[in-house]
Amino acid sequence: MSDSRAGEATGADRAADLGRVVMVVPTYNEADNLEWIVDRLRRAQPDVDVLVVDDGSPDGTGDLADRLAAADRQVKVLHRTEKAGLGAAYLHGFGWALQEGYDVIGEMDADGSHQPEELGRLLAALAHADLVIGSRWVPGGSVVNWPLSREALSRGGNLYVRLLLGISVRDATAGFRLFRRSALEKIDLETVQSSGYVFQTELVTRALRAGLTVTEVPIEFVERVRGASKMSGAVAAESMKRVTRWGVRLRREQLRRAWGRR
Incomplete structure (x- = not known):
């Protein structure tokens, strides 16, 4: 057996040990990528189910997802009627x-930036964690085909999150993740406020506040080669505004508690 097949077998064993695992893949206009990424995921982790959550894509992504589900019972589809944000799709x-x-519920992008062949690393780490994040910014992590400006924006944004919210996670904005069922139940999803990309930061912050174990493992993040990115300067700015509000509220609570002790 080759090394790559041995790695796949090991990853499948880990998935089986963890119980039933599903990867949630939100989509909006990903017809060029969906079949390709689902095929890679099913080959890399045959025991892992796939849930496509489509936000009413006008390019036919939803219909393509239905065809994939009809051909593979481990592929499921949820259809939403409008584009309501990444966080809203994940919550659904x-x-x-x-x-x-x-038993285990994961997140990954449909555009190929998260490589299914690396999912085994996250599955292995979940043996000793409640939430595992595939991280670009821990030692061994990397990005491919990003301009320096975008890397600076991501690194700077994550530094801002760490400083303002007082957390140690280096890639709080990452979207390649695995949650134990018990972790999502403790996070109290019904009270999550975010619908956009800052949803990722809110969930990891909630996990840490709940006393859960969060582990980061290095991944190679590859910029999409087909289709248009949903990230923009306006989206990043809105995320930072929300993080700022959380940070200000946190500092007020800390001051209030300190004043009360006095």
């Missing part, structure tokens, strides 16, 4: 997965 998918009794 998480709710469905919890209701269906999954």
